[in-house]
Amino acid sequence: DAGVIQSPRHEVTEMGQEVTLRCKPISGHNSLFWYRQTMMRGLELLIYFNNNVPIDDSGMPEDRFSAKMPNASFSTLKIQPSEPRDSAVYFCASSPTPDSGDIFGEGSWLTVV
Amino acid sequence: GESVGLHLPTLSVQEGDNSIINCAYSNSASDYFIWYKQESGKGPQFIIDIRSNMDKRQGQRVTVLLNKTVKHLSLQIAATQPGDSAVYFCAEASGNTPLVFGKGTRLSVIA
Numbered sequence: 267d268a269g270v271i272q273s274p275r276h277e278v279t280e281m282g283q284e285v286t287l288r289c290k291p292i293s294g295h296n297s298l299f300w301y302r303q304t305m306m307r308g309l310e311l312l313i314y315f316n317n318n319v320p321i322d323d324s325g326m327p328e329d330r331f332s333a334k335m336p337n338a339s340f341s342t343l344k345i346q347p348s349e350p351r352d353s354a355v356y357f358c359a360s361s362p363t364p365d366s367g368d369i370f371g372e373g374s375w376l377t378v379v
Numbered sequence: 380g381e382s383v384g385l386h387l388p389t390l391s392v393q394e395g396d397n398s399i400i401n402c403a404y405s406n407s408a409s410d411y412f413i414w415y416k417q418e419s420g421k422g423p424q425f426i427i428d429i430r431s432n433m434d435k436r437q438g439q440r441v442t443v444l445l446n447k448t449v450k451h452l453s454l455q456i457a458a459t460q461p462g463d464s465a466v467y468f469c470a471e472a473s474g475n476t477p478l479v480f481g482k483g484t485r486l487s488v489i490a
Binding site: 308314357366370371 | 411421423424425428468470472475477482483
């Protein structure tokens with residue numbers, strides 16, 4: 267298995283632009299997680315899905331953030347409009363169940379200028 | 380609120396020595412614990428896990444110890460190598476809820 271695949275790996279965008287991050291979880295994993303990592307706040311869980319259904323989005327910072335999982339093999343995290351304070355590494359992870367070990371992707375490094 | 384925390388933010392060890400990274404947790408209902416390693420520019424990587432019905436689990440060069448009485452978790456790395464330099468996170472879970480991650484400890488191996 268290729269593991270959790272994220273794209274893009276790096277993105278630099280201007281403030282106000284829409285950003286879409288993509289994730290392909292490991293086949294057979296029923297849970298998918300979006301995390302954000304910054305030096306100040308560490309690793310934060312933004313939202314997670316179980317069987318393609320959003321279970322808990324309490325970590326999503328603002329309405330500018332949205333996430334979808336249209337099928338078991340694809341999820342997106344969208345920021346619209348983006349702001350400089352959104353600059354961070356965004357990780358997608360998947361696991362067989364919500365409370366088992368997450369397998370992380372390599373992350374999407376976002377810089378908003 | 381309950382959270383996972385780390386005693387030491389940074390740890391420097393000589394190559395070949397053993398490393399011990401500590402983690403305190405406060406949720407007494409947590410029943411599953413994981414240690415992750417994150418190298419620069421990469422995502423966290425699963426190292427070893429332990430369930431609350433155990434107090435020790437060994438892997439290759441790594442051992443995780445769980446002390447439920449004092450809610451303490453540690454990761455021991457034997458014969459630390461330069462490739463072990465990374466940030467190490469502990470994470471906990473209870474019931475069917477997602478992992479809660481600690482802030483991380485940076486391990487620096489001195490050659």
